[in-house]
Amino acid sequence: MYPFTDEAKRAAVTPTELRVEEILSLLHTPSKADIKLITRGYEFAKGKHNGQVRYSGAPYFHHPFETAKYLAGIQMPASMIVVGLLHDVVEDAGVAPEEIRAHFGDDIAMLVESVTKLGTVRYRGMKRHVESLRKLFAATARDIRVMVVKLMDRLHNARTLHFVPEHKRERIALETLEIYAPIADRLGMGLVKRELEDGVFPHAYPAEYKKVSKIFNDAGGGDLKRLARIHRHMREKIAAHGLTQFHTACRVKGLYSLFRKLERKNWDITQIFDIWALRIIVPTAADCYAVLGVVHGIWPPLPGRTKDYLAFPKPNGYRSIHTTVLTGDGGVIELQIRTEAMHREAQLGIASHFAYKGQRGSVRGAHRHALSWIRQFIPARLWVEGMGNALSGSTPHHATESGAPEWIRYMVDAHEGDVNPHTFLNDIKADFFNHRIFVFTPRGDVIDLPIDSSPIDFAYAIHSDIGNHIAGAKVNGKMATLNTRLKNGDIVEIMTSDKAHPSGKWLRMAKTTLAKRHIRNYLQKSMSHAAPLSAARKKL
Ligand code: MN
Numbered sequence: 431m432y433p434f435t436d437e438a439k440r441a442a443v444t445p446t447e448l449r450v451e452e453i454l455s456l457l458h459t460p461s462k463a464d465i466k467l468i469t470r471g472y473e474f475a476k477g478k479h480n481g482q483v484r485y486s487g488a489p490y491f492h493h494p495f496e497t498a499k500y501l502a503g504i505q506m507p508a509s510m511i512v513v514g515l516l517h518d519v520v521e522d523a524g525v526a527p528e529e530i531r532a533h534f535g536d537d538i539a540m541l542v543e544s545v546t547k548l549g550t551v552r553y554r555g556m557k558r559h560v561e562s563l564r565k566l567f568a569a570t571a572r573d574i575r576v577m578v579v580k581l582m583d584r585l586h587n588a589r590t591l592h593f594v595p596e597h598k599r600e601r602i603a604l605e606t607l608e609i610y611a612p613i614a615d616r617l618g619m620g621l622v623k624r625e626l627e628d629g630v631f632p633h634a635y636p637a638e639y640k641k642v643s644k645i646f647n648d649a650g651g652g653d654l655k656r657l658a659r660i661h662r663h664m665r666e667k668i669a670a671h672g673l674t675q676f677h678t679a680c681r682v683k684g685l686y687s688l689f690r691k692l693e694r695k696n697w698d699i700t701q702i703f704d705i706w707a708l709r710i711i712v713p714t715a716a717d718c719y720a721v722l723g724v725v726h727g728i729w730p731p732l733p734g735r736t737k738d739y740l741a742f743p744k745p746n747g748y749r750s751i752h753t754t755v756l757t758g759d760g761g762v763i764e765l766q767i768r769t770e771a772m773h774r775e776a777q778l779g780i781a782s783h784f785a786y787k788g789q790r791g792s793v794r795g796a797h798r799h800a801l802s803w804i805r806q807f808i809p810a811r812l813w814v815e816g817m818g819n820a821l822s823g824s825t826p827h828h829a830t831e832s833g834a835p836e837w838i839r840y841m842v843d844a845h846e847g848d849v850n851p852h853t854f855l856n857d858i859k860a861d862f863f864n865h866r867i868f869v870f871t872p873r874g875d876v877i878d879l880p881i882d883s884s885p886i887d888f889a890y891a892i893h894s895d896i897g898n899h900i901a902g903a904k905v906n907g908k909m910a911t912l913n914t915r916l917k918n919g920d921i922v923e924i925m926t927s928d929k930a931h932p933s934g935k936w937l938r939m940a941k942t943t944l945a946k947r948h949i950r951n952y953l954q955k956s957m958s959h960a961a962p963l964s965a966a967r968k969k970l
Contacts, residue, residue, distance in 0.1 A: 431777070432456050432499060432503025433500035433621075438499070438500070441499070442589035443486070448489070448495050452495075453495070454469075456503045467509070472515055478519045479491040482522065482523065485590075486590055486593040490522065493583075497517060497582050498512075500582040500586065501578070501579065504778055504781055506578065506781065506785065512538055513538055513541040513545065513575075514582060517542060519542070520543065521546050530542055530543075541573065541575060541576055545576055545580055545583070548576065551567050567609055567613065575784065578781050580610075581617075581622050584610045584626060585629070588602075588625070588626050591629065591630060600634065603631075603633035603634035604634050606627075610626055611623050611627045614626060616745075617780045618747045619778055620779065621778065624687065627684055628685055628686055631685055631689070638689055639685065646699075646705075651705055657682070657763075660706075660708065660757050660763055661678060664678070665678055667728045668721065668724055673712070673717070675713050676712045676717070676721070682705065683707075688702070703735065703754045703764055707764040710725075711769065711770055711773050712768075718751050718768060719751070721767050722736075726753070729756055730756050731754065731755050731756075732754040732756065736751070737751070737753075738751055739751065739752065747780075748775070749768060749772045749776070750772060751766070752767075753765050866880060866881065867879050867916055867917060867920075868918055869921070883942060884913055884914060884940065885914060886900060887942045887944075890940070890942065890944050892924070894948050897949075899927060899931070900925075900930055902924075903922060903925065905921070905922055905923075932949040934953065936949050
């Protein structure tokens with residue numbers, strides 16, 4: 431698959447001729463309209479980036495061009511490929527969104543604008559609020575197509591990170607590991623996650639990268655001969671048992687993922703059983719269980735290491751049967767047994783459902799499919815509770831009660847019956863995100879508030895003492911009135927004073943029940959004290 435081939439890795443660093451045919455030739459079944467649209471996007475972006483140069487010295491257009499090739503390689507619809515081509519023209523070539531709208535219509539213009547906005551979400555080095563950052567990121571995207579383009583954009587940037595000046599490199603590398611790779615993981619895009627992680631690992635943690643590489647090599651991690659031998663032997667055995675319709679593939683664990691696991695296992699590589707895996711891909715789910723029986727008959731399994739993610743899919747939708755077996759040469763190997771569809775999903779996740787399908791590939795069908803893909807791992811009970819919680823607007827930080835990633839539960843529109851065939855937004859719209867904003871404290875902490883919240887709500891969300899003594903507020907470094915409507919990504923600073931106190935005016939400006947309750951409490955208390963006082967004043 432193009433984004434993950436050696437050819438793609440070479441082209442990421444060394445530009446090809448950047449001809450539109452390179453993009454088109456990656457598509458399995460482009461229509462005439464697709465070809466026309468992509469060619470228009472190509473000409474437009476190429477013209478707008480004309481004369482611009484990347485850190486690598488390559489023409490700027492090399493970057494959107496590769497992003498578009500990645501999208502074409504995984505068979506995304508033509509409109510998304512065009513968004514890949516155009517994704518930097520607003521930010522880096524000063525093109526007005528209206529111009530994109532005029533040339534390419536509302537849908538493409540909206541997607542380009544959203545991808546541009548995502549560029550403003552920056553990792554601020556605060557590990558403890560990474561989950562909030564991910565939510566902010568997801569909130570800013572709102573449409574999963576935006577996220578898929580953004581991930582491919584980041585994949586190319588990760589592969590060219592060594593060209594970027596050192597002071598920027600670490601931030602981009604950490605941002606990739608803490609935000610982008612986990613999002614890819616949550617969307618089930620296993621291949622993208624791995625490529626992102628391994629691309630930036632040496633830049634984020636150079637010493638650890640060297641250490642892990644050495645451990646990996648000393649353990650024979652790169653010993654592909656052993657893997658090929660086991661692979662051949664297994665194929666013969668399975669075929670001998672009468673199973674003929676299957677194919678297999680090897681995979682070696684990514685170094686970053688190995689690093690994380692080594693940390694959990696006290697750096698003892700003998701405790702890690704999935705450095706090598708063989709994948710066995712069969713036609714049906716029933717075949718998966720049949721193959722499991724066959725392989726356990728050939729090689730003894732390690733007790734307690736057989737996992738049925740078919741019956742119990744992982745929270746991100748991953749399905750497979752895993753087992754670890756003794757290979758008879760003193761070593762072990764992990765086997766991953768799955769069907770073709772499961773295999774595609776394991777690699778591309780949600781994107782596998784947007785993939786252009788010539789036969790019955792209506793956009794609506796793909797969206798419905800994506801919707802059910804997300805739904806399958808969101809327990810209905812949690813879904814309903816989660817929505818209620820999210821819309822109540824009074825709890826800034828929700829506890830996660832299940833393995834299902836909390837934010838992904840909100841990524842599905844609650845009104846499934848209202849599926850609108852024309853706009854993707856109405857299909858997979860994050861209802862939750864339409865009602866929430868994410869703003870930062872000056873230190874980089876993220877506060878989650880309902881839409882239209884004011885600095886007063888922000889202050890009370892931090893602490894009631896701060897709320898009760900608001901003297902003023904700064905938004906993004908500038909003085910702002912207390913009734914300012916906060917927006918996603920704003921940095922809010924509250925000035926306090928002992929003399930400042932809540933008033934009836936504050937009550938009208940507050941949006942959250944939390945802030946209103948504190949203000950009311952204060953007003954009631956001060957009234958009961960103030961009433962006799964003011965009465966006394968009148969007498970004087
Ligand atoms: Mn870009």
